[in-house]
Amino acid sequence: MSGSDQAAIEPTLAVSGLKTHFFTKAGVVKAVDGVSLHVNPGEILGLVGESGSGKSITGFSILGLIDAPGRIVEGSIRYKGRELTTSSDEELRSLRGDRIAMIFQDPMMTLNPVLRIDTQMIETVHVHHRVSKAEALERARAALAEVGIPSPESRLKNYPHELSGGMRQRVAIAIAFINKPDLIIADEPTTALDVTIQAQILAEAQALCARTGTAMIWITHDLAVVSSLADRIAVMYAGRIVETGRTADVVSAPRHPYTQGLINSVPSHNVRGSRLNQIPGMTPSLINLPKGCAFRTRCPQAIDACLEPPPIREIGPGREVRCFNPVGVARPATAEAAP
Amino acid sequence: MTAYIIRRLMQSAAVVLAMSVIVFLGLHVVGDPVYLLIDPQADQAEIERTIRRLGLDQPIWMQYFHFLKGALSGDLGKSFVHGTSALKLIVERMPATLEIAIAATLMAILLGIPLGLYAGLKPDSFASKSIMATSILGFSLPTFWVGIMMIMVFAVMLGWLPSTGRGPTATFLGITSSLFTIDGLRHITMPALNLALLKISLVIRLTRAGTREAIHQDYIKFARAKGIPTSRIVGVHLLKNIMIPVVTVLGLEFGSLIAFSVVTETIFAWPGMGKLLIDSIQTLDRPIIVAYLIIIVMLFVVINLIVDILYSILDPRVRIGEKSA
Numbered sequence: 001m002s003g004s005d006q007a008a009i010e011p012t013l014a015v016s017g018l019k020t021h022f023f024t025k026a027g028v029v030k031a032v033d034g035v036s037l038h039v040n041p042g043e044i045l046g047l048v049g050e051s052g053s054g055k056s057i058t059g060f061s062i063l064g065l066i067d068a069p070g071r072i073v074e075g076s077i078r079y080k081g082r083e084l085t086t087s088s089d090e091e092l093r094s095l096r097g098d099r100i101a102m103i104f105q106d107p108m109m110t111l112n113p114v115l116r117i118d119t120q121m122i123e124t125v126h127v128h129h130r131v132s133k134a135e136a137l138e139r140a141r142a143a144l145a146e147v148g149i150p151s152p153e154s155r156l157k158n159y160p161h162e163l164s165g166g167m168r169q170r171v172a173i174a175i176a177f178i179n180k181p182d183l184i185i186a187d188e189p190t191t192a193l194d195v196t197i198q199a200q201i202l203a204e205a206q207a208l209c210a211r212t213g214t215a216m217i218w219i220t221h222d223l224a225v226v227s228s229l230a231d232r233i234a235v236m237y238a239g240r241i242v243e244t245g246r247t248a249d250v251v252s253a254p255r256h257p258y259t260q261g262l263i264n265s266v267p268s269h270n271v272r273g274s275r276l277n278q279i280p281g282m283t284p285s286l287i288n289l290p291k292g293c294a295f296r297t298r299c300p301q302a303i304d305a306c307l308e309p310p311p312i313r314e315i316g317p318g319r320e321v322r323c324f325n326p327v328g329v330a331r332p333a334t335a336e337a338a339p
Numbered sequence: 340m341t342a343y344i345i346r347r348l349m350q351s352a353a354v355v356l357a358m359s360v361i362v363f364l365g366l367h368v369v370g371d372p373v374y375l376l377i378d379p380q381a382d383q384a385e386i387e388r389t390i391r392r393l394g395l396d397q398p399i400w401m402q403y404f405h406f407l408k409g410a411l412s413g414d415l416g417k418s419f420v421h422g423t424s425a426l427k428l429i430v431e432r433m434p435a436t437l438e439i440a441i442a443a444t445l446m447a448i449l450l451g452i453p454l455g456l457y458a459g460l461k462p463d464s465f466a467s468k469s470i471m472a473t474s475i476l477g478f479s480l481p482t483f484w485v486g487i488m489m490i491m492v493f494a495v496m497l498g499w500l501p502s503t504g505r506g507p508t509a510t511f512l513g514i515t516s517s518l519f520t521i522d523g524l525r526h527i528t529m530p531a532l533n534l535a536l537l538k539i540s541l542v543i544r545l546t547r548a549g550t551r552e553a554i555h556q557d558y559i560k561f562a563r564a565k566g567i568p569t570s571r572i573v574g575v576h577l578l579k580n581i582m583i584p585v586v587t588v589l590g591l592e593f594g595s596l597i598a599f600s601v602v603t604e605t606i607f608a609w610p611g612m613g614k615l616l617i618d619s620i621q622t623l624d625r626p627i628i629v630a631y632l633i634i635i636v637m638l639f640v641v642i643n644l645i646v647d648i649l650y651s652i653l654d655p656r657v658r659i660g661e662k663s664a
Contacts, residue, residue, distance in 0.1 A: 065564060
């Protein structure tokens with residue numbers, strides 16, 4: 001397990017060896033194939049990876065929202081020491097939205113179009129807490145004010161289509177925070193928004209976590225977003241975590257060749273007029289992964305040892321990498337520019 | 340809203356007017372009612388008298404003008420056969436038709452929505468596949484054949500239900516209907532089910548399709564992520580979304596239930612408007628046919644209006660009138 005420097009604190013969530021597979025007609029899709037991660041109270045963990053790397057499935061697995069043909073086949077998910085993989089549906093339901101909440105990617109789709117905002121907020125309170133309608137309404141109003149929505153009383157009476165995308169995502173965030181959860185899983189919540197709105201939402205989410213002590217897993221494909229937000233970063237590739245560490249360390253000195261490739265392909269790091277750096281090749285099919293290291297076929301550093309699956313190794317305090325030939329001291333990272 | 344309704348009603352008046360012209364002209368092309376009405380032994384003078392009495396000696400545009408003048412004061416002409424007001428004859432038969440139309444719609448809602456929901460939520464179960472297979476039969480079997488089969492099985496072979504006619508009526512809350520007596524219910528079960536069969540299948544398919552589509556929407560997954568119990572997700576989040584197309588189609592189909600209950604009413608000898616229409620066509624009783632069609636068109640218009648208003652209640656994104664959201 002990583003995070004030996006924080007061993008004294010019980011993590012809000014500790015996932016170890018999680019495997020979520022989808023049993024399709026074409027074969028077994030190993031969407032999540034041995035993920036281990038943890039988040040401490042008040043901490044923001046950035047879970048970074050390309051589309052199809054299994055980061056969203058990891059999030060849904062934690063909430064127990066994996067539908068057939070998918071199934072958690074192995075591993076453990078511990079919320080405050082409580083094992084979730086063996087919990088009943090009803091136990092998971094009572095945790096969802098109350099202790100562990102989730103924010104989705106597309107704010108235009110997450111709110112029910114035919115229900116008013118107040119209905120959608122109040123029900124979130126009522127299914128978990130026995131409070132009066134007035135009390136639930138007051139909590140809804142307070143939650144909207146908390147995420148920076150002007151005149152929350154009148155917004156409560158609106159339908160989702162009467163609000164802009166940024167407003168809707170704020171409402172979704174307010175719903176996630178309404179029961180003061182211990183953990184929020186945010187699945188690319190700013191991807192569908194304008195850059196300016198994105199910055200506001202990031203700042204608000206960060207402030208909310210700091211204020212309430214809520215831990216957060218921020219799932220994204222955008223390293224730039226997560227580097228300004230997260231305390232720690234976990235990089236996912238083909239269903240596995242390939243590198244973890246403190247945000248500054250990972251961004252300034254990536255050890256895994258994949259992380260380095262991701263950082264190098266951020267446009268701002270390139271000289272104007274030159275071609276953008278990109279990682280050669282494509283993400284492998286999750287049904288038919290390359291033998292050994294899944295990144296081997298695209299890796300500039302691949303050696304013979306990579307034909308065997310590399311184990312995850314601790315290379316510093318809280319710093320882990322899954323690579324036989326990490327980007328080393330001899331070849332320092334090309335991207336020194338910290339965000 | 341009021342302006343919208345007034346505009347809609349004016350459009351409808353134009354539709355009714357155009358329709359009346361077409362029907363009036365059309366009916367004067369097919370057959371001569373005089374020879375069906377009078378005694379074959381009658382002499383020429385008798386025939387002339389009848390023609391004048393019915394106003395058929397005048398040119399067609401004059402006849403239409405007379406009809407229009409009467410229609411504006413609520414008189415849609417006198418039946419050639421019965422000699423009484425066509426409107427009155429139709430209105431007398433209307434409750435019987437409304438009764439089976441309403442019973443059929445209720446069956447479509449009460450059977451179609453739950454079955455469709457089940458088939459949509461558990462698409463791979465044996466029960467769902469059976470529901471869907473049966474609904475194909477409901478779609479494709481002709482109404483008259485199913486009606487005859489029902490009479491054969493339930494009335495003739497098993498003897499459970501009466502095969503023809505309307506049962507005794509009772510008055511409840513000022514409404515006189517056979518739905519309020521046991522024997523009346525026994526009489527209405529078969530014709531209503533016969534009439535409803537297609538609608539039940541339609542509602543099952545609509546509800547299932549809506550459910551299959553909605554269940555994969557983010558807002559359902561978000562509701563699950565909020566910890567909402569399945570019963571509320573299905574009963575509120577899902578149902579309210581899929582009710583929009585179901586209400587629209589059911590509303591429109593209610594009009595067609597009334598208009599096209601002709602077949603069912605004929606098979607089960609149900610004394611409704613449809614039966615009256617068939618009888619009138621056979622005797623070329625023009626005023627009744629014209630009056631019937633006008634009433635049906637007006638019914639369609641009113642039902643469409645109600646559906647539009649209901650639609651805007653169900654779907655907040657639709658707001659009637661100029662007021663923009």
